[in-house]
Amino acid sequence: MTARAFITGIGGQDGTYLAERLLADGLEVHALVLAADGHPAHCPEAVVLHRGDLADVDGTRRLLLEVAPSEVYNLAAISSVAQSWDEPDLTARVNGQAAVALMESARQVGGVRFVQASSAEIFGEPAESPQTEATAVRPVNPYGAAKAYAHLTAGVLRQRDEHVSSVVLYNHESPRRPARFVTRKITSTVAAIARGDADRLALGNLEARRDWGWAPDYVDAMVRAARAEVPGDYVVATGVAHSVRELVAAAFSAAGIDDWEPLVHQDPAFFRPADPTELVGDATRAREVLGWEPTVGFEEIVRRMVEADLTLPAG
Known part of the structure; x- marks a missing residue:
């Protein structure tokens, strides 16, 4: 049976690059997409799209249990810091609560390798530069606060022997x-x-x-985190x-x-x-543990x- 992957946030730049990568790796790729978004631009036709909303916890849980993937990548988010100031309650629901609910859904499936797309915004105005996985989590905006909740919960779930990695992505473009x-x-x-x-x-x-990097490079880091022997937190950045x-x-x-x-x-x-x-991030751990580097x-x-x-x- 072909291994399956499940992606949320397929409509973003990372989602489509990730789908292309996973299909190339031979996985059957399923993705959650808002009905209003139709078929997202750049999304490969081979991706099995499921209409739904990450904030619909019960519906998403039923879907995940049905698909039963071996890898889950949670990229869905209110992705604009500016929008998070306008809609802090929605941001908390999608970026925080729904992300944690998806982690629990993956736990119920069993044997899932889960990757949470976190953000450098969890560090807020850091006291040290560059930042590492040990830098204090002190967000200064609603986006960072919601992402911080999901990031910290990933660490909590690892204490229950769940393979949940939080990839702290610095700005990346394409x-x-x-x-x-x-x-x-x-x-x-x-x-x-x-x-x-x-x-x-x-x-x-x-x-x-x-610290700006190339989006496909950061997708590569997510895949490496999912397939690493031991889960963990990883800063993904160029260091400049x-x-x-x-x-x-x-x-x-x-x-x-x-x-x-x-x-x-x-x-x-x-x-x-x-x-x-x-x-600006220090990706030493990603380099040493995952063999990752920006290109x-x-x-x-x-x-x-x-x-x-x-x-x-x-x-």
């Missing part, structure tokens, strides 16, 4: 990143400016610094931080525009109530995103 995220907003707007379809880029804090300003400069450079500063406007409306000034550098990631956006039709 051309599949939705336009509502600031990185894709930057690359798509820069492409529009280069085509003459826009005249400026409006952003918030240009000095925030993040860049500012939003540097990302903007790299995007304009990729589009062939050198004098970019007059084209960028800082709008107070885009500043968040609380935002870590810098997050694509910062400028190349931005270049690939800009080039992809330049090929899209205007509007």
Whole structure:
């Protein structure tokens, strides 16, 4: 019988890259998708889609018991920090409570290797840099708080001998990143400016610094965590931080525009109530235990995103 994997959050960039990877590995891939989303862009046709909502705990549990997968990847989340400020209750329900409920559903299936997609936002404004798996969990926004609950519960369940790993993903990008995220907003707007379809880029804090990696690399880390002999927490990061300003400069450079500063406007409306000034991770454990390492550098990631956006039709 072919091994089965179950993915939540198939509609995001990580979900589709993960589905492609698992299919290539020979697994039968099942995924939970919101009915309103239809067939997600970039989702392989071979994926068996199940309409549902992670927040529907009973429905999702029945589905998981029916599918009986050997690997479960929980990528579903309210994935925008900005949205989490607008809807903290929904964020807590989806990113925290529903994630923990899915872990319990996997426990009831039995023999499941579970991977929780966590986030560097659980560290908030950390006292140390770079951050490791031992860094204090002190989130500063509703998104990070909900993710922290699921992350900590993964550790609790390991005490019950459950194979649950929490992969602490730092920022990671690709051309599949939705336009509502600031990185894709930057690359798509820069492409529009280069085509003459826009005249400026409006952003918030240009000095925030993040550790940006390549999404398929981070998917590889998730798969390695699922298949590791012993489960655990793993920081997945490049170890190098860049500012939003540097990302903007790299995007304009990729589009062939050198004098970019007059084209960028800082709008107070885009500043968040609380935002870590810098997050950068130390992926030593992932390298040593999982054999993982990033393969694509910062400028190349931005270049690939800009080039992809330049090929899209205007509007």
